[in-house]
Amino acid sequence: MITEIVSGLVSGLVQGHSPTYYQDIRPILADKCIVCHYEGGPSPFSLETFDLVRRRAALIQTVAMTNVMPPTDALSDLGRIAKQDALTSEELIAIQKWVRQGTQKGEEGEAVEPRQQAERVDGTLLLRPTVAAKVRSSGAPFWLSLRIPWSPKEDTLVKSFVIRPRAPFAVRQVLLARDDYELGAKRGAFETYGSMGIDANAFIGAWSPGYFDWHAPGGSGVLVRKGQNLIAQVLYVPTGKEEDGGFDLDLSTEKAAGSQRIARWMSMGTTQLTIPWRLEFQTFSFTRRLSRDVVVSAIVPEARAIATQIRLTAALPSGESKTVFKIGSWDRNWMGAYNFEHAVKLPKGTILKAEIDYDNADHSSFDPNVKTPTVHYGLGPNDEMCWVHIQYFESGR
Ligand code: HEC
Structure with a gap:
């Protein structure tokens, strides 16, 4: 067993070809990075073209080697919990060699598919917070709790949701909950320091750019009673200029019938x-x-x-x-x-x-x-x- 591993390593080093952008690097970025690093996306710059990637090659190598990117180290033995798995050691070696050997371009392949914004699905419900939150231009990340008026006419199950921020880079996480105690009406928009202080039983789910969207398994959902409203805690990140912290909340729902499973x-x-x-x-x-x-x-x-x-x-x-x-x-x-x-x-x-x-x-x-x-x-x-x-x-x- 040990000799196998050693000889595998040696032959990998000896035979390893020189990685190029088109053959080796672009597929890695397309798989693990571009979900966030696209033009106008939730990260500070795009990694969609050779020139954009070459310009940041050294920094990419650093964040890859230090496990800073992709930015999730939430792991599970039981299933995937973030859209991007960590870089594999083969991928890390490819990035390292590519940078060290002078960021070769290689044979130009087809262009990377531009990232598709998830389409709105017909029949979903679009809601918005009442206040237009402002994201200050500089300083530390901060949390605001915002009221989202809804008041459904009958008991309703929330089955999935997506957040569509107006300034994607400024919004890092949204935790959506049922406002059981009308905190939003009583307190308006308020700073939470990372915890709304509400009972976890009122949570619906969380959203972050580049992570799996929350959805309830088939035949189930989170119950929101007739007349209730929602509340969201948003983690904002200053971007260098003042931003509109507003977002659309796209909810998929169904009438609560008593036969579904409740979260x-x-x-x-x-x-x-x-x-x-x-x-x-x-x-x-x-x-x-x-x-x-x-x-x-x-x-x-x-x-x-x-x-x-x-x-x-x-x-x-x-x-x-x-x-x-x-x-x-x-x-x-x-x-x-x-x-x-x-x-x-x-x-x-x-x-x-x-x-x-x-x-x-x-x-x-x-x-x-x-x-x-x-x-x-x-x-x-x-x-x-x-x-x-x-x-x-x-x-x-
Ligand atoms: C979930 C979204 C997301 C994914 C996936 C992601 N990034 Fe990032 N990346 C960001 C954000 C947001 C920043 C801004 C840094 C911050 O705010 O912490 C960033 C910053 C960076 C930086 C700059 C770091 C610095 O110190 O200035 C580099 C380089 C980078 N990412 C490379 C990558 C690479 C390479 C991948 C894939 C292996 C990747 N990112 C995957 C969101 C993402």
Whole structure:
């Protein structure tokens, strides 16, 4: 076995051809990057042509080697949870060699298909937030909660949704929820620091550019009662100029009939959180046994600045252990929409374990005047959160 691997490596190095843009690099970018890096898209520049890519070759090599791009390190053993898988080692080697060997163009192939905006489907419902949110030109990313008036005339199931931002690069994540307590009417648009403070049972799902869109499995959905409204928490990223933070919400719905399966949320976590200053590493861990078969469609973690890693593992009744969801380096300014491409089944008897790691060491040691205090649970700008919310449907009906 070992000799096989070694000889495979050696022959790969010896026989490896010189990668070119058209033959080797463009297919990688088309597969894993252009979903965001297209003209007018959610990223700062397009990677659709040879010239555009060559100009940034060194930077592309750096972000690839450091696993910064594609920007998702949410992993699962059970299914795909982001549109882009990480670059494979073959792809990394191809990019590295291509840059080192002088960014050869190669034999020109057909042009990359320009990225298609998903078409609006007839019969979907278009909603908008009431206020026109402004995204300031500079500063740190920030969260706003916006009211989306709806008030359906009968109980309705939300089956899927898409967000169409007016300034795609300025909107990084949208968490959509039912406004059970009319918070939007009471508070208007308000800054949330990353948590609306509403009950997870009211969540519908999350949306991020370049991630799988949220959708309920066939024959199921999230129930919105007659007369209710929606609320969205939006993560905005300043782009260098002031932007319109508005968006269209394209909802696909159906009348609630009582025969469909309704989405539920299971929340693993705590409000009893105290992380002493200078404590470098602390893990909070929660377990739960499933009392019936379920299918899991999405995961919404809630954590803030000093969380470092989030894991959800499943000990299956068969004795096997699987990673349901893992974010290897949590970055609250880079939250994705953690929707499974296809909902995944977990059998009755499975033991779920959610773990969140925190690090409250003094990261500001370069500035002796800045001190990180003890961090507590809360909704304020300097507080922490500790939840892994799991959206599921009871199966076998
Ligand atoms: C999910 C959307 C998305 C995907 C997929 C994606 N990018 Fe990006 N990329 C961004 C955004 C947004 C930025 C802006 C940086 C930021 O805001 O953090 C960025 C920034 C970059 C940068 C500039 C980094 C810097 O330090 O200035 C490079 C280079 C890059 N991406 C290359 C890639 C490559 C190569 C791929 C595919 C392997 C890729 N990206 C996939 C969204 C994406």
